[in-house]
Amino acid sequence: MASHIVGYPRMGPKRELKFALESFWDGKSSAEDLQKVATDLRRSIWKQMADAGIKYIPSNTFSYYDQVLDTTAMLGAVPDRYGWTGGEIGFDTYFSMARGNASVPAMEMTKWFDTNYHFIVPELGPSTKFSYASHKAVSEYKEANALGVDTVPVLIGPVTYLLMSKPAKGVEKSFSLLSLLGNVLPIYKEVIAELKAAGASWIQFDEPTLAMDLDSHQLQAFSDAYSELESSFSGLSVLIETYFADVPAEAYKTITALKGISGFGFDLVRGTKTLDLIKSSGFPAGKFLFAGVVDGRNIWANDLAASLSTLQVLEAVVGKDKLVVSTSCSLLHTAVDLVNETKLDSEIKSWLAFAAQKVVEVNALATALAGQKDEAFFSANAAAQASRKSSPRVTNEEVQKAAAALKGSDHRRATNVSARLDAQQKKLNLPILPTTTIGSFPQTMDLRRVRREYKANKISGEDYVKTIREEINKVVKLQEELDIDVLVHGEPERNDMVEYFGEQLSGFAFTVNGWVQSYGSRCVKPPIIYGDVSRPKPMTVFWSTMAQSMTARPMKGMLTGPVTILNWSFVRNDQPRYETCYQIALAIKKEVEDLEASGIQVIQIDEAALREGLPLRKSEQAFYLDWAVHSFRITNCGVKDTTQIHTHMCYSNFNDIIHSIIDMDADVITIENSRSDEKLLSVFREGVKYGAGIGPGVYDIHSPRIPSAEEIADRINKMLAVLETNILWVNPDCGLKTRKYAEVKPALTNMVAAAKVLRTQL
Numbered sequence: 205m206a207s208h209i210v211g212y213p214r215m216g217p218k219r220e221l222k223f224a225l226e227s228f229w230d231g232k233s234s235a236e237d238l239q240k241v242a243t244d245l246r247r248s249i250w251k252q253m254a255d256a257g258i259k260y261i262p263s264n265t266f267s268y269y270d271q272v273l274d275t276t277a278m279l280g281a282v283p284d285r286y287g288w289t290g291g292e293i294g295f296d297t298y299f300s301m302a303r304g305n306a307s308v309p310a311m312e313m314t315k316w317f318d319t320n321y322h323f324i325v326p327e328l329g330p331s332t333k334f335s336y337a338s339h340k341a342v343s344e345y346k347e348a349n350a351l352g353v354d355t356v357p358v359l360i361g362p363v364t365y366l367l368m369s370k371p372a373k374g375v376e377k378s379f380s381l382l383s384l385l386g387n388v389l390p391i392y393k394e395v396i397a398e399l400k401a402a403g404a405s406w407i408q409f410d411e412p413t414l415a416m417d418l419d420s421h422q423l424q425a426f427s428d429a430y431s432e433l434e435s436s437f438s439g440l441s442v443l444i445e446t447y448f449a450d451v452p453a454e455a456y457k458t459i460t461a462l463k464g465i466s467g468f469g470f471d472l473v474r475g476t477k478t479l480d481l482i483k484s485s486g487f488p489a490g491k492f493l494f495a496g497v498v499d500g501r502n503i504w505a506n507d508l509a510a511s512l513s514t515l516q517v518l519e520a521v522v523g524k525d526k527l528v529v530s531t532s533c534s535l536l537h538t539a540v541d542l543v544n545e546t547k548l549d550s551e552i553k554s555w556l557a558f559a560a561q562k563v564v565e566v567n568a569l570a571t572a573l574a575g576q577k578d579e580a581f582f583s584a585n586a587a588a589q590a591s592r593k594s595s596p597r598v599t600n601e602e603v604q605k606a607a608a609a610l611k612g613s614d615h616r617r618a619t620n621v622s623a624r625l626d627a628q629q630k631k632l633n634l635p636i637l638p639t640t641t642i643g644s645f646p647q648t649m650d651l652r653r654v655r656r657e658y659k660a661n662k663i664s665g666e667d668y669v670k671t672i673r674e675e676i677n678k679v680v681k682l683q684e685e686l687d688i689d690v691l692v693h694g695e696p697e698r699n700d701m702v703e704y705f706g707e708q709l710s711g712f713a714f715t716v717n718g719w720v721q722s723y724g725s726r727c728v729k730p731p732i733i734y735g736d737v738s739r740p741k742p743m744t745v746f747w748s749t750m751a752q753s754m755t756a757r758p759m760k761g762m763l764t765g766p767v768t769i770l771n772w773s774f775v776r777n778d779q780p781r782y783e784t785c786y787q788i789a790l791a792i793k794k795e796v797e798d799l800e801a802s803g804i805q806v807i808q809i810d811e812a813a814l815r816e817g818l819p820l821r822k823s824e825q826a827f828y829l830d831w832a833v834h835s836f837r838i839t840n841c842g843v844k845d846t847t848q849i850h851t852h853m854c855y856s857n858f859n860d861i862i863h864s865i866i867d868m869d870a871d872v873i874t875i876e877n878s879r880s881d882e883k884l885l886s887v888f889r890e891g892v893k894y895g896a897g898i899g900p901g902v903y904d905i906h907s908p909r910i911p912s913a914e915e916i917a918d919r920i921n922k923m924l925a926v927l928e929t930n931i932l933w934v935n936p937d938c939g940l941k942t943r944k945y946a947e948v949k950p951a952l953t954n955m956v957a958a959a960k961v962l963r964t965q966l
């Protein structure tokens with residue numbers, strides 16, 4: 205029985221690649237140094253998989269930046285502005301596309317399906333010239349071969365590549381990217397021929413777009429592409445790999461009908477319906493089924509007994525020698541190696557499996573299917589599964605009951621938003637176009653050091669409070685000088701908007717090395733939600749009331765919302781996501797109520813990541829939005845009319861989910877907007893009825909550039925043309941944490957000046 209891994213993280217168990225890249229970019233080390241780190245990482249990964257007994261080991265899943273950019277390089281599809289003149293693409297051109305250079309900005313980056321991984325979006329048009337310009341796939345194959353490891357080279361499939369691209373600047377938006385299929389296939393043919401000549405016996409084409417809602421034209425592209433490639437496949441076995449969701453029935457039919465393909469890979473973790481589809485529609489005789497039963501998107505140990513029975517069902521359908529045990533998707537989206545987790549206790553550790561452990565699980569399942577079950581490994585796994593089910597650390601009956609009681613009922617504030625805004629205005633007495641900021645103020649090195657030292661018990665609690673109090677005071681005084689209307693305390697006590705709350709809630713664990721690549725050299729370390737979530741004691745009241753005591757102006761209480769906490773964590777898989785979300789919502793609700801009881805009149809509950817959790821398939825989106833929005837409302841359904849609830853979101857492309865956002869029923873929403881006024885405002889121009897307060901960011905905080913008062917006033921005027929004067933707020937795009945005071949002070953000065961000038965004209 206064979207085993208297969210779809211792909212593996214590149215960063216290294218201790219983010220070795222990150223440090224090598226950043227040192228190279230800073231000019232502190234040479235290209236050879238960087239290549240050496242990369243070679244060592246690849247070697248150890250291949251060796252690890254070979255030692256574990258994996259039969260189909262991937263190559264070309266390493267990347268210096270991004271696998272989609274690697275494909276762009278392979279196809280020679282370098283946008284003209286990078287001045288590439290041909291030949292093999294080197295670091296210069298490659299990293300210029302990824303990160304920009306002194307004279308040219310980087311290519312655009314966007315989320316890879318519904319993961320937190322970001323890829324570099326190819327820019328294509330009718331005049332794009334394709335040529336075989338990066339031989340990386342072949343050289344990685346050869347490199348592994350020289351180490352004695354026969355690998356399966358992985359390529360992003362031609363259809364997914366084109367569907368993930370965007371029309372280049374100046375090309376009509378309606379340009380059909382799929383019309384380029386005939387231009388890219390010759391390059392794919394060259395790559396295939398070269399891989400074959402190098403000795404490859406299998407090639408894997410990743411075509412995750414097959415799990416999306418595709419129209420017949422797009423599905424036809426798969427038939428066209430792979431029939432065109434069929435002749436190059438002779439003498440080769442070819443795997444089409446899908447992941448991240450169920451493959452819809454039509455797509456399943458299309459691909460399983462393809463000739464010349466030897467195997468199909470499916471995500472059986474997220475794609476629960478695929479199993480039924482395979483059982484009911486059948487599976488083409490003589491082909492391999494790569495069954496993705498080990499979750500590549502999470503950090504939980506596999507329930508091996510359950511997977512084994514799934515595999516046995518499949519075995520009966522496809523035949524014993526045609527079933528391959530695999531991961532649900534590339535392990536890129538999970539943490540690297542549990543071995544380096546020195547701070548987790550052994551009980552929690554026994555519940556987890558990172559990429560290195562998942563490789564072992566895949567192999568254990570394959571050998572078990574082949575009749576050589578490693579009894580000790582399976583029984584240790586069963587014991588860990590049982591301990592996770594029964595551990596008192598996981599289950600908190602009170603929380604379970606409270607969350608269960610929420611179901612079926614709605615949670616809304618009793619009064620409608622315009623009446624509430626009136627009641628709040630009587631109390632808050634704000635000018636029209638009130639000014640505020642999103643929460644964080646610049647985080648200096650000193651601040652970071654103090655937090656670190658306090659955590660490491662190197663400074664006393666007293667000294668810590670004193671330093672943070674001084675910082676808050678500084679931020680409060682600055683805002684008063686700037687004459688901002690609704691103040692923030694600046695969040696100096698927070699390292700990260702999710703971690704800060706996770707550390708104080710029960711049911712959360714934190715890793716030391718559980719990094720996952722987000723983009724390029726950037727990684728995130730999501731908290732692990734392993735148990736029922738509760739709030740043992742207030743989390744923010746101490747700092748918020750301290751800040752409020754320093755000023756007569758309203759001070760916003762600052763919280764992270766339940767959906768964002770959920771979407772930026774590794775979430776337990778033993779109950780539906782919405783249940784975990786409701787639990788977090790109840791914990792945040794308690795915090796909201798404590799803040800209100802301590803005299804805080806404005807409370808902001810950030811839902812920066814609400815959109816990120818949106819399922820890929822349209823048929824599942826309404827359900828998600830329903831429970832996500834409900835969770836948000838739970839947090840604040842109990843407050844008085846006079847308490848003003850704000851929320852903040854880090855994106856402006858909400859045209860398609862505007863009704864859900866309205867349904868959150870916040871009093872005021874601040875949103876990122878700097879790069880797309882028009883898009884945002886068009887929603888309102890189209891007549892969407894919107895009565896709550898709204899603050900579309902008036903300047904971009906991602907850039908050090910300082911906007912002038914005129915420019916800000918101009919933008920506010922554009923908004924005023926579409927939105928009622930009495931609902932518009934004036935604020936930056938997002939938190940100011942990554943900016944310097946030298947930028948923040950003049951920018952906010954101009955922002956307030958713009959608001960004041962406009963007030964006199966209205």
Ligand code: GLN
Pocket residue numbers: 642643644695701762810812852853854938939940941
């Ligand atoms: N309140 C947070 C801050 O200002 C919001 C950050 C975010 O939206 N990502 O930092």
Ligand code: ZN
Pocket residue numbers: 642812852853854876937938939
């Ligand atoms: Zn934001």
